[in-house]
Amino acid sequence: MRSELKTVSDLEGSLEAVPSLKLKIAGKSLPTEKFAIRKSRRYLSPNPVSLPIPALEMMYIWNGYAVIGKQPELTDGMLEVIIKAEEMLAKGPENEYSVDDECLVKLLKGLCLKYLGRVQEAEENFRSICANEKKIKYDHYLIPNALLELALLFMEQGRNDEAIKLLESAKQNYKNYSMESRTHFRIQAATLQAKSSLENGNRSIVSSVSL
Structure with a gap:
């Protein structure tokens, strides 16, 4: 001890x-x-106040989920860690970071669910972040990234019109947040793919945007 x-x-x-x-x-x-x-x-x-899952958060910053997501067993293991963190946050006392931490967990949980093929659950987690936008105090990067991940999820389903609207919102309505340049690069790449897919009448291939 x-x-x-x-x-x-x-x-x-x-x-x-x-x-x-x-x-x-x-x-x-x-x-x-x-x-x-x-x-x-x-x-x-x-x-x-301790960070809930700092290593997994940094993995997101470095686009690690797109790599780990190709391995279902590893993704399952990460999902277990994230769910435990979610349970601890629910049981712990509220503090000024509570909503931010809960939304972070939802973002990472949504990613794992997406790569495991649990699309509806992934969408629900991404949407819950947007629903709490006004309550987030510090981690404002979570909102445009949640919109981006939701758009990528829609693109995989061929819902490119909806995806483009989300991407435009993420680009136009959010400024001066952490890792903004990285997020804008991904938004731009995703937008080009979604528009190209609409023109060609095909479903988008988003692997290159997610890496």
């Missing part, structure tokens, strides 16, 4: 040091570093 407590203490100390480790290249900070720094600030407050 003492060794476990020491490990937790060491990790928390490392998270507190994250802001001081920022590097600049050509006078600019890397978006992923900015993202990590913003996340680490939760541990600097007088009443720190």
Whole structure:
């Protein structure tokens, strides 16, 4: 137990040091570093709140789900971890990050469900994030990304008109959020594919957008 407590203490100390480790290249900070720094600030407050599933969140930032999603057993394992995190959030006390954390879990859960072929459940999870838009306090990147993932889900079903509307909303209505350039790149790629699919009368192939 003492060794476990020491490990937790060491990790928390490392998270507190994250802001001081920022590097600049050509006078600019890397978006992923900015993202990590913003996340680490939760541990600097007088009443720190742990991140629910930080490793799985970073996997999303690096588009890891499109790779893991090709392996059903791995995706099932991740879904189990996400569901446990969801249950812990439901049982735990509410705090200023509660809605943000719940929406993050919904986003990652929706992705796993999509790759497991549970399309309706995936759609419900993505939509629940959008329904809580006004309650999100910090992780504003979740809304445009939920719209993007929902659009990609629609494209796989041939619902390209609906997908394009969601992509336009994600691009036009949300600004100045974490990893915005990355999200805009994916939105643009998805939009081009959806429009091309409509012109050709075919179902979109979205694997290249998801990677």
